[in-house]
Amino acid sequence: MKRKFNKTFINIHESGFSLIELMIVIAIMALLAGFVGTNVIKKFDEAKVSSTKIQMKQLLVILDDFRRVCGFYPSTEQGLDALVKAPTGGRSCKNYDPEGFIKKLPQDAWNHDFIYTSDSNKVLLKSLGADGKEGGTGIDKDISSDDLD
Numbered sequence: 001m002k003r004k005f006n007k008t009f010i011n012i013h014e015s016g017f018s019l020i021e022l023m024i025v026i027a028i029m030a031l032l033a034g035f036v037g038t039n040v041i042k043k044f045d046e047a048k049v050s051s052t053k054i055q056m057k058q059l060l061v062i063l064d065d066f067r068r069v070c071g072f073y074p075s076t077e078q079g080l081d082a083l084v085k086a087p088t089g090g091r092s093c094k095n096y097d098p099e100g101f102i103k104k105l106p107q108d109a110w111n112h113d114f115i116y117t118s119d120s121n122k123v124l125l126k127s128l129g130a131d132g133k134e135g136g137t138g139i140d141k142d143i144s145s146d147d148l149d
Contacts, residue, residue: 027029045139048109048130055106056125056145059083059114061121062101069095072120079103091120108143 017025060081068074070093074082078090083101087093107113108127114128125145129136136142 045130049139049143051146052108052110052127052143054126055108056143057148058115059106059125060145060148061124062122066093066101069093069097073123074116075117080114098101 024088032118045120059080059103059104063073066083070091072086072093074080075090078087081087082093086096086098105113110127112128112129112132115128117126118122123145127143128134129140129142131140133140134142
């Protein structure tokens with residue numbers, strides 16, 4: 001028994017995308033991704049600055065509570081650790097809560113410790129920004145509690 005094969009021819013002019021059309025679409029998508037990406041990164045950086053400012057404001061509220069209970073702010077030497085455990089050295093707080101004022105010290109949005117200075121009457125909190133160094137511009141700019149809105 002002889003089999004018959006159906007011969008179908010491939011149409012060379014089938015519809016589809018050419019290489020140039022695909023390259024144009026990919027280039028447009030890359031341009032859009034670049035534009036959207038830079039805007040998203042900018043907003044992400046702004047959010048980190050805002051988050052750090054919020055953390056500083058919360059720490060200032062806790063420091064005010066410390067002052068209300070103890071009658072003074074922790075000294076620069078006692079530092080923010082005085083919010084976690086009773087301060088040693090310098091003035092002592094007679095009414096210090098054995099559990100402390102907070103469980104753990106927060107860090108800024110870039111995982112750096114806040115810089116704390118005080119003369120026991122006034123406090124200053126500072127974040128060194130993204131680069132963790134003094135000075136800087138943009139996202140690297142230092143954030144001070146004196147500059148909070």
